[in-house]
Amino acid sequence: MEDQAEVGTQPISLTVRAGVATITIDRPAKKNAITAAMWSALIDAVAQVDAMADARLLVLRGAGADFSAGADIAEFETVRRDAETARSYEALNARAFAAFRNAQVPTLAVIRGACLGGGFGLAISCDLRLAAPDARFSIPAAKLGLAYPADGIRHIVWAAGPQLARYLVHSGQQISAAQALDTGLLLEIIEDEALDTRVEALAASIAATAPLTNRATKQAINALLSDNPAMMREAERLGDMTFDSEDYAEGRRAFREKRKPVFTGR
Incomplete structure (x- = not known):
């Protein structure tokens, strides 16, 4: 729809x-x-x-x-x-x-x-x-x-x-x-x-990919292009958040179960 x-x-x-x-x-x-x-x-x-x-x-x-x-x-x-x-x-x-x-x-x-x-x-x-x-x-x-x-x-x-x-x-x-x-x-x-x-x-x-990952990597690319330390720190913070996310757990689970992951952005 x-x-x-x-x-x-x-x-x-x-x-x-x-x-x-x-x-x-x-x-x-x-x-x-x-x-x-x-x-x-x-x-x-x-x-x-x-x-x-x-x-x-x-x-x-x-x-x-x-x-x-x-x-x-x-x-x-x-x-x-x-x-x-x-x-x-x-x-x-x-x-x-x-x-x-x-x-x-x-x-x-x-x-x-x-x-x-x-x-x-x-x-x-x-x-x-x-x-x-x-x-x-x-x-x-x-x-x-x-x-x-x-x-x-x-x-x-x-x-x-x-x-x-x-x-x-x-x-x-x-x-x-x-x-x-x-x-x-x-x-x-x-x-x-x-x-x-x-x-x-x-x-x-x-x-279909993990939105938290995309947000973190987009921030990292923009930080690199801008040569902006504050943006790079924010990218690192966003990257750290992915490891505590439900999506990371879903990605590992889907890999073990040999299926496509279903990401929710949480």
């Missing part, structure tokens, strides 16, 4: 099925360009998923032919018109990216068509990325005359590596799904007609 969650009045939808939450950017007529209000709705949607005890994976996707063409430039005359308004707008962007990056469960971006600018930022904030062959990626800041904040650049370097990050931000040029795969930006490219089936299979596989 699929449950539909309420996410305000913005074109952002949240559904949950068998422990897999899916957030959809649902503005296909505008290539899923994201307004300021939609950035806030994305943050709220992730918070709802974080509060779900039975959530095991969060999938992010765009409706229709595109993942997202990024921030809605039509708003920039008001919400990003100068340094002062840009700081507020970029703080909102950063909160949205951080929401996905720090979500309590693993996150998976499913990418078709345009994945540009802020859409690119959302995709690289997810732990895993699958794409159709027509996916294309770019960071057009240099073509607009604006600069991304240093924190945003850091995450581009994490995901793309320094050489590709430099190319993307300096040239503003697009790269193909094949190029993104070659650089490690993508996990896989799947033919469009098979992409949803692959997503469902991967989601089911992740949803």
